[in-house]
Amino acid sequence: MSNKLTSRTEDYSKWYNELVGRADLAEHSDVRGCMIIKPYGFAIWENMKDVLDLKFKETGHSNAYFPLFIPKSFLSKEANHVDGFAKECAVVTHYRLKNGENGEGVIVDPDAKLEEELIVRPTSETIIWNSYKNWIQSYRDLPILINQWANVVRWEMRTRLFLRTTEFLWQEGHTAHATKAEAIEEAEKMLDVYTDFVENYMAMPVIRGYKSESERFAGADETYCIEAMMQDGKALQAGTSHFLGQNFAKAFDVKYADKEGKLEHVWATSWGVSTRLMGALIMTHSDDEGLVLPPKIAPLHVVIVPIYKTDEERKAIGEKADELIKQFKSLGIRVKFDDDDNRRPGWKFAEYEMKGVPVRIAIGPRDLAAGNVELARRDTKEKTVVSAEGLDVYVKQLLDDIQSSLLNKAKAFRKANIHTVDTYEDFKKQLEEKGGFFLVHWDGTKETEEKIKQETQATIRCIPLDAPIEEGVCMVTGKPSTKRVIIAKAY
Amino acid sequence: MSNKLTSRTEDYSKWYNELVGRADLAEHSDVRGCMIIKPYGFAIWENMKDVLDLKFKETGHSNAYFPLFIPKSFLSKEANHVDGFAKECAVVTHYRLKNGENGEGVIVDPDAKLEEELIVRPTSETIIWNSYKNWIQSYRDLPILINQWANVVRWEMRTRLFLRTTEFLWQEGHTAHATKAEAIEEAEKMLDVYTDFVENYMAMPVIRGYKSESERFAGADETYCIEAMMQDGKALQAGTSHFLGQNFAKAFDVKYADKEGKLEHVWATSWGVSTRLMGALIMTHSDDEGLVLPPKIAPLHVVIVPIYKTDEERKAIGEKADELIKQFKSLGIRVKFDDDDNRRPGWKFAEYEMKGVPVRIAIGPRDLAAGNVELARRDTKEKTVVSAEGLDVYVKQLLDDIQSSLLNKAKAFRKANIHTVDTYEDFKKQLEEKGGFFLVHWDGTKETEEKIKQETQATIRCIPLDAPIEEGVCMVTGKPSTKRVIIAKAY
Numbered sequence: 001m002s003n004k005l006t007s008r009t010e011d012y013s014k015w016y017n018e019l020v021g022r023a024d025l026a027e028h029s030d031v032r033g034c035m036i037i038k039p040y041g042f043a044i045w046e047n048m049k050d051v052l053d054l055k056f057k058e059t060g061h062s063n064a065y066f067p068l069f070i071p072k073s074f075l076s077k078e079a080n081h082v083d084g085f086a087k088e089c090a091v092v093t094h095y096r097l098k099n100g101e102n103g104e105g106v107i108v109d110p111d112a113k114l115e116e117e118l119i120v121r122p123t124s125e126t127i128i129w130n131s132y133k134n135w136i137q138s139y140r141d142l143p144i145l146i147n148q149w150a151n152v153v154r155w156e157m158r159t160r161l162f163l164r165t166t167e168f169l170w171q172e173g174h175t176a177h178a179t180k181a182e183a184i185e186e187a188e189k190m191l192d193v194y195t196d197f198v199e200n201y202m203a204m205p206v207i208r209g210y211k212s213e214s215e216r217f218a219g220a221d222e223t224y225c226i227e228a229m230m231q232d233g234k235a236l237q238a239g240t241s242h243f244l245g246q247n248f249a250k251a252f253d254v255k256y257a258d259k260e261g262k263l264e265h266v267w268a269t270s271w272g273v274s275t276r277l278m279g280a281l282i283m284t285h286s287d288d289e290g291l292v293l294p295p296k297i298a299p300l301h302v303v304i305v306p307i308y309k310t311d312e313e314r315k316a317i318g319e320k321a322d323e324l325i326k327q328f329k330s331l332g333i334r335v336k337f338d339d340d341d342n343r344r345p346g347w348k349f350a351e352y353e354m355k356g357v358p359v360r361i362a363i364g365p366r367d368l369a370a371g372n373v374e375l376a377r378r379d380t381k382e383k384t385v386v387s388a389e390g391l392d393v394y395v396k397q398l399l400d401d402i403q404s405s406l407l408n409k410a411k412a413f414r415k416a417n418i419h420t421v422d423t424y425e426d427f428k429k430q431l432e433e434k435g436g437f438f439l440v441h442w443d444g445t446k447e448t449e450e451k452i453k454q455e456t457q458a459t460i461r462c463i464p465l466d467a468p469i470e471e472g473v474c475m476v477t478g479k480p481s482t483k484r485v486i487i488a489k490a491y
Numbered sequence: 492m493s494n495k496l497t498s499r500t501e502d503y504s505k506w507y508n509e510l511v512g513r514a515d516l517a518e519h520s521d522v523r524g525c526m527i528i529k530p531y532g533f534a535i536w537e538n539m540k541d542v543l544d545l546k547f548k549e550t551g552h553s554n555a556y557f558p559l560f561i562p563k564s565f566l567s568k569e570a571n572h573v574d575g576f577a578k579e580c581a582v583v584t585h586y587r588l589k590n591g592e593n594g595e596g597v598i599v600d601p602d603a604k605l606e607e608e609l610i611v612r613p614t615s616e617t618i619i620w621n622s623y624k625n626w627i628q629s630y631r632d633l634p635i636l637i638n639q640w641a642n643v644v645r646w647e648m649r650t651r652l653f654l655r656t657t658e659f660l661w662q663e664g665h666t667a668h669a670t671k672a673e674a675i676e677e678a679e680k681m682l683d684v685y686t687d688f689v690e691n692y693m694a695m696p697v698i699r700g701y702k703s704e705s706e707r708f709a710g711a712d713e714t715y716c717i718e719a720m721m722q723d724g725k726a727l728q729a730g731t732s733h734f735l736g737q738n739f740a741k742a743f744d745v746k747y748a749d750k751e752g753k754l755e756h757v758w759a760t761s762w763g764v765s766t767r768l769m770g771a772l773i774m775t776h777s778d779d780e781g782l783v784l785p786p787k788i789a790p791l792h793v794v795i796v797p798i799y800k801t802d803e804e805r806k807a808i809g810e811k812a813d814e815l816i817k818q819f820k821s822l823g824i825r826v827k828f829d830d831d832d833n834r835r836p837g838w839k840f841a842e843y844e845m846k847g848v849p850v851r852i853a854i855g856p857r858d859l860a861a862g863n864v865e866l867a868r869r870d871t872k873e874k875t876v877v878s879a880e881g882l883d884v885y886v887k888q889l890l891d892d893i894q895s896s897l898l899n900k901a902k903a904f905r906k907a908n909i910h911t912v913d914t915y916e917d918f919k920k921q922l923e924e925k926g927g928f929f930l931v932h933w934d935g936t937k938e939t940e941e942k943i944k945q946e947t948q949a950t951i952r953c954i955p956l957d958a959p960i961e962e963g964v965c966m967v968t969g970k971p972s973t974k975r976v977i978i979a980k981a982y
Contacts (some may be wrong), residue, residue, distance in 0.1 A: 029622065030565075031558045031609065036622055039553035039637060046554060062530035063537060067522045068611070068642055068658050069581070072588070074521075076596045086588035086597050090560070092611065093584045093599065095646040097563070097577035105567045106577050108584065108608055117599055118522065120559070120583065120611070131520065131527055140833070146530060151559055151642065155586040167559050342631070 007288045012232045017161070019282060023291040023355050026161045026278075033159040033166030037275070040355060043299035045169070045278060049149065051201050051297070052171065052273070055193050061145045061173060066127050068151075069118035074126040078251040081125065084218020088155040090120040090166075120153040125219060125244070125270055128174045129252040136176060136266055138257045143186070144176040162279035163236075163491050170274035176266045178256060180245075183267035184222075187243040190271040191224045194239035202277065203294040203406040204228045204284045205414055206238055207437075207486060209462025214446050217270075221245035227461045227486065229414045230283040233435030235461045235488040238280050241271035279491070284410055285379070291356030292379050294406050295399040302328060302335040302395060303352045307345050307364035314339065317363045320388065324361075324373075327392035333399070353378060358402050359395055379406055420484070424475045427487070431456055437488045441481035443474035451476060452487065461486045498779045503723045508652070510773060514782040514846050517652045517769075524650040524657030528766070531846060534790035536660070536769060540640065542692050542788070543662065543764070546684050552636045552664060557618050559642075560609035565617040569742040572616065575709020579646040581611040581657075611644040616710060616735070616761055619665045620743040627667060627757055629748045634677070635667040643765075653770035654727075654982050661765035667757045669747060671736075674758035675713075678734040681762040682715045685730035693768065694785040694897035695719045695775045696905055697729055698928075698977060700953025705937050708761075712736035718952045718977065720905045721774040724926030726952045726979040729771050732762035770982070775901055776870070782847030783870050785897050786890040793819060793826040793886060794843045798836050798855035805830065808854045811879065815852075815864075818883035824890070844869060849893050850886055870897055911975070915966045918978070922947055928979045932972035934965035942967060943978065952977045 005022065006014045020026055025041030028034075037045065053063070069092060076082045096112035099105075121127065128146075135141060149171045159165050173190060177183040191208060198204050206226035216223040220242035228238045246265040249255070255263045285292040295301055304324065306317040321337045328335040336357075338348055345362065352360055362374040373391065376383045379402050386394060417436030421427045427438055442448060442460065453459050467483045474481050496513065497505045511517055516532030519525075528536065544554070560583060567573045587603035590596075612618065619637075626632060640662045650656050664681060668674040682699060689695050697717035707714040711733035719729045737756040740746070746754045776783040786792055795815065797808040812828045819826040827848075829839055836853065843851055853865040864882065867874045870893050877885060908927030912918045918929055933939060933951065944950050958974045965972050 027622075029558045029618070031560045031562060031618070034558035034560060036558065037556040039555045042555045043553065062534065064530045064533045065528040065660065067520045067525035067527065068644065069522045069525060071522060072597060072599075075588075082588075082597055086590075089586070089588060090583045090609070091585040091588065091599050092581045094582040095580070097566075097573075097580060097582065097610070099577075106563060106573055108563075108582050118581070119588070127520070127522070131518075153559065169556065 005288055005290065008231060015288070016279075016283060019286060019290060019354075020161045025282075025291075028159075028161065033156050035159075035161050035165045035167070037169075040299065041278065044281070044293070044297055045275060047297040047299065048197075048201070048277060049171075052193075052197055053149075055197060056147050056171075056173065059189060059193060061147045061175075063148060064146045065148055065150070066124050066131065068121055070121050070124075070127045072117045072119055074130055075119055077126060078219050078247055080247075081219035081251075085122045085154070089122050090153045090155060092118040092120065121150070122152055122154045123270075123272075124148065124150070124152075124172055125174065125248050125268075126252075129248040129254060129268070132176050132266070133252050133254045136254055136256050139178050139259060142176055142178045142256060142266065143182065145173075145186075146175065147171055147173040160279075162275055162282070165275075168275045170272050172270060172272045175269045176249075176254070177269070178258065178264070178267070180267050183245075183269050184243050187222070187224055187241045187269040187271065190241040190269070191226065191239070194226055194241065194271075194273060198226060198228065198238050198277075199407065201294065201296045202281055202284075203296075203403060203410060204238065204280060205407065205411045207462060207464055208466070209464040209486065211240075211462060212446075212449055212460045212485075214449060215460060217242045219244060219247050220270075221247065224465075225462050227488075228280055228284065229410075229417060229437060229488075230280070230491065231413070232283070233417050233437070233488070235437065235486075235490040236276070236280045236283065237461070237490065238277060239271070239273040242269060244268035244270060285406055286356065289350075289381075290354030292406070293356035293358060295358045295403050298356065298358055299334065300336050300355075300357045301333045301399055302359045302361060303348075303357045304335065304337045304361045304363065305345050305348045305352075306337075306339050307362055309365075313365045316365070316368060320363060320368055324388065324391060328395065331392050331396050333392065333395060349376075358399060361391075377402060379409075422472070422475060427475055428456055431458055431489070435489065437461070437486050439484040440475045440487055441472035441483075442485050442487075443477050443479035443481055445477075448474060448476045458487050458489050461488050461490060496779055496781065499722060506779070507770075507774060510777060510781055510845075511652045516773075516782075519650075519652065524647050526650075526652050526656045526658070528660075531790065532769065535772070535784070535788055536766060538788040538790065539688075539692070539768060540662075543684075543688055544640075546688060547638050547662075547664065550680060550684060552638045552666075554639060555637045556639055556641070557615050557622065559612055561612050561615075561618045563608045563610055565621055566610055568617060569710045569738055571738070572710035572742075576613045576645070580613050581644045581646060583609040583611065612641070613643055613645045614761075614763075615639065615641070615643075615663055616665065616739050616759075617743075620739040620745060620759070623665075623667050623757070624743050624745045627745055627747050630669050630750060633667055633669045633747060633757065634673065636664075636677075637666065638662055638664040651770070653766055653773070656766075659766045661763050663761060663763045666760045667740075667745070668760070669749070669755070669758070671758050674736075674760050675734050678713070678715055678732045678760040678762065681732040681760070682717065682730070685717055685732065685762075685764060689717060689719065689729050689768075690898065692785065692787045693772055693775075694787075694894060694901060695729065695771060696898065696902045698953060698955055699957070700955040700977065702731075702953060703937075703940055703951045703976075705940055706951065708733045710735060710738050711761075712738065715956075716953050718979075719771055719775060720901075720908060720928060720979075721771070721982065722904070723774070724908050724928075724979070726928065726977075726981040727767070727771045727774065728952070728981065729768060730762070730764040733760060735759035735761060776897055777847070780841075780872075781845030783897070784847035784849060786849045786894050789847065789849055790825065791827050791846075791848045792824045792890055793850045793852060794839075794848045795826065795828045795852045795854065796836050796839050796843075797828075797830050798853055804856045807856070807859055811854060811859055815879065815882060819886065822883050822887050824883065824886060840867075849890060852882075868893060870900075913963070913966060918966055919947055922949055922980070926980065928952070928977050930975040931966045931978055932963035932974075933976050933978075934968050934970035934972055936968075939965060939967045949978050949980050952979050952981060
C-alpha cells in the first residue's frame with residue numbers, strides 16, 4: 001500500500017500539494033510558475049470542458065479563436081484594464097535567436113527586435129474588441145456571442161498548482177450587444193450557466209453575488225461571481241461574469257447604427273472559468289485518502305479489481321468482469337478492469353482511492369460462487385456485498401446517489417461555517433478561531449474594505465444577489481448599511 | 492446576390508484568399524502573421540478535432556498539457572532541433588510593464604528582465620522530454636502515449652490564412668517507447684490514423700511516404716508524411732509522424748531500466764496535424780461559388796430555405812420545416828431553417844453555397860401542395876424535386892453519396908495530374924506546362940535535390956511507402972535509382 005497523505009487537519013496546504021501529485025493530476029514544470037497537467041488531471045478538465053462547452057452552445061454561443069499576442073498599445077487603450085494587467089505579463093520583444101559568436105550557444109538576435117512589443121494575452125478583451133470594431137456596423141450585426149478556449153499568462157510570483165499559475169487554461173466569453181439591458185441579461189445568464197455547472201456537475205454549492213468596486217475585473221462596470229467554500233473555510237472564486245458597459249467599445253471606438261441610423265457605442269460582457277476550478281474541486285470533496293470526484297465529471301466511474309490466487313480463478317473472474325463491463329458500458333458507465341498481475345489488490349485499492357474513482361468493485365472466488373461482488377463507495381467508504389445480477393442498474397443509481405450526496409455534504413459543511421456577526425471584535429475573533437464565511441454589515445466604502453483586508457487578510461467576497469434588505473450598521477464604522485455582505489479569507 | 496469570387500483559373504491564390512474571407516472562415520488580425528479563426532471556420536476545425544481526438548483515444552493515447560514557454564537552453568539541447576527552430580521564434584525577455592515617466596504610456600520595465608529568455612513553443616519535444624526524464628525510470632513506465640492540443644508560434648515572414656501563420660493551432664503527440672521497433676510501429680500507426688481521417692472524413696486522397704533527409708523534421712531519424720494534391724496541382728503536406736530515434740532521450744538524458752536492470756535510452760515519436768488542414772480542405776474541394784465541404788465535417792448538413800409571398804404561406808412552410816427538422820435531427824443530420832425575412836431566397840442560396848452547406852432544400856407553396864421539396868447538392872449543383880415523404884432517409888443517403896463522391900472526384904483529379912517522367916528536360920517542361928505531381932528517379936543525394944529545388948522550385952515531397960522497386964537512373968545525374976519519388980511544387 002502506498003504512503004499516506006499528510007492529513008487535512010495537520011497541514012491543509014501540504015495535504016493539497018501532496019494530493020495533486022499523488023493522484024497524478026499535475027506537477028510543476030521547470031518553467032517558473034507554469035504547470036504540467038498530467039493525463040489523469042487533464043481527463044477531469046476535459047469532462048468539465050465538454051459540459052461547459054455544450055451549455056455555451058445551448059445558450060447560443062459559438063467558439064472562435066483570437067491571437068495569443070496583444071500589441072502593447074492595445075492593452076493601454078482602456079485605462080483601468082491596463083492598470084490591472086500590465087503589472088504581471090509576459091513580454092515578447094524579439095522574434096529570432098542566432099548562434100552566439102563566442103560559443104555560448106544560441107542568443108537572442110539583437111537585430112530581430114520588434115518595433116512594438118507583444119504581450120502574451122492575460123485576457124483577450126482588447127484584441128477581441130479591436131476585431132469587433134470591424135465586425136459591427138449596424139444593429140443587424142448584434143448580438144455577437146463568442147467564446148474561446150485558450151491559454152492565458154499572468155506573471156505570478158507565488159504559484160500553486162491549479163490555484164495560481166503563470167500560465168493557465170480557461171474559456172473566455174466575449175459578447176457584444178445593442179443595449180445595456182441585454183448585456184446585463186447576458187452577464188446574469190452566464191452566471192446562471194456557471195452556477196448550474198458548478199453545483200450540478202461539480203457538486204459544489206456556490207453563493208452568487210457581485211463584487212465590491214475594488215474587487216471588480218479591471219475594465220468592468222459590474223463583476224458577478226460565484227464563491228465556493230473550501231474545507232478549510234476559505235473562499236474560492238469559482239467563476240466570474242462581467243458587465244463591461246461601453247468601456248471597451250469606447251476604448252476601441254466600436255459603434256453600431258440603430259434602426260433609425262443613429263450611432264451608439266456597443267455594450268459588452270465577458271465571462272470565464274479556468275483550471276482553477278480543478279483546485280476548487282479537489283478542496284471541496286477530497287479527504288485524507290485522496291481525491292473524491294463527483295461521478296458526472298469523473299474520468300472513471302467504476303474500477304473492478306479481481307482477487308485471485310490461481311490462474312483458474314483469475315480466468316473465471318475475468319469472464320465475469322467482461323460480462324459486467326459490457327452491461328456497464330451500455331448504461332454509459334465508465335469502467336476499468338484492473339487485472340495487472342504486478343500489483344496486489346491492497347495497492348490497487350489505495351491507488352483508486354487516491355484517484356477518487358467513485359465506485360470500486362472487488363470480485364473474489366467466493367463472491368463469484370455466490371453470485372455477488374463487494375462494492376465500495378469512495379465518498380463514504382461504505383462497503384456492501386451485492387448481487388452481480390442487475391449490478392449495472394444498481395451502480396447507475398448509486399452514482400446518482402453519490403453525486404447528490406456530495407453536493408448535500410458540501411452544503412451542510414457550508415451551512416455550518418457561515419456565521420452572522422455584528423461587531424468587528426466578534427468577526428476578528430471568530431475568523432481566527434473557526435474561519436469560514438461571515439455575513440456582516442459594511443458601509444460600502446473602499447476605506448473600510450481596505451482596513452478589514454489589512455487587519456484580517458479577509459476580503460469582501462461578494463454582495464449576495466439574494467441578500468435580504470436588512471437595516472444595520474457597518475461592523476467597523478457604525479455607518480448605516482442595508483445588506484449583509486460575505487467576508488472571508490480567500491484563495 | 493453577393494458578388495462573385497475571382498475564379499480559380501483567373502487567379503488561384505486570389506480565389507483562395509477571397510473565399511476564406513467570404514465564407515467567414517478566418518481573417519488576418521492586427522498582430523503580424525496571426526489569424527483570427529471566425530466561428531464558422533472554427534466549427535469546421537472543431538469537427539475535425541473531435542474526430543481526431545476520438546481516434547487518438549481509441550489508439551490508446553491520453554491528452555495532457557505542457558507549458559507554452561520553453562527555456563532557451565532547452566531548445567539548444569538537441570543540435571538539429573535548435574537549427575530548425577531557433578530562426579523563427581517569439582522570445583519573451585521581460586515579465587512586467589510599467590508606466591513610462593514621460594507620459595509615453597506603458598513601457599517594458601527594464602527591472603523585470605528574465606534571467607533566461609523563454610521561447611514561445613514552436614513545437615514541444617524539448618519541454619516534454621524534460622518532463623519525461625522524471626516520469627521514466629523503468630520499462631514499467633513505458634510506453635507513454637500522450638497528445639496535446641495547443642497553440643504554437645513560428646515567426647513567419649510571409650503568411651497566408653491557415654496555410655502559414657505565425658501562430659497556429661495543432662495537436663502534437665509525443666510518445667516514449669522501450670524499443671526501436673515499437674517506436675517505429677507507433678510512428679507508422681499514427682500515419683495510418685491521419686490517412687484514415689484525411690481520406691475518410693476530409694475526402695482528400697493522400698500519398699503516404701517518408702521525407703528525404705533534408706525535408707525531415709529537425710531532430711527526427713525518419714519523417715513519415717501524407718501529401719495531398721491541391722486543385723492547382725501543388726502539393727500540401729497534410730500530416731507528419733516522426734520517428735525520433737533516441738535523439739531527444741539522449742539530449743535530455745532519459746533512460747529506462749529494462750527487465751534485467753540494464754539502462755537504455757528511450758525511443759521516441761512525435762506527430763502532428765494543424766489548422767493548415769483547413770487550407771488543404773478548402774483547396775481540395777471548393778469551387779468558384781465558394782466552399783465545398785465533405786458532410787462528415789460540415790457544421791451544417793442541410794439548410795432549408797422557405798419561398799413565400801404571404802404570411803400564410805410562410806407559416807405553412809414553417810410548419811412543414813419543423814416536421815422535417817425533427818426527422819433530420821433524429822438521424823443525426825445537422826440542419827438549419829433560415830426564415831430570416833430580411834434576406835431574399837436568392838441571397839440565401841448564394842450565401843449557403845459560399846459556406847459549402849452540402850444540401851439545400853427549398854420549399855415553396857407549390858412544393859408544399861404537391862408534397863415535394865426542391866433539393867440542391869452543393870458539390871454537383873444538381874437540383875431535383877423529391878417527395879417530402881421519407882426525405883430524412885433520402886438526405887442521409889445523399890450525404891453519404893456526397894462524401895464518397897468528393898473523395899472519388901479528388902482521386903480522379905489526382906490521377907489525371909500525376910505524371911511519370913524520365914528526363915529532367917521533360918520534367919521541367921511538364922512542370923511548367925501542366926503542373927501536378929511527378930514520379931521520377933532520383934539518385935538520393937542532397938546535391939541533386941537542392942539543384943532541382945533551385946532550378947524549378949519543386950521539392951521532393953516524399954518517397955512513397957508503396958513505391959515498387961524499379962531499376963532506373965536519376966533524371967538529373969543519370970546515377971542509379973531503385974524507386975521513384977514524388978516531386979512537386981508545394982504549399
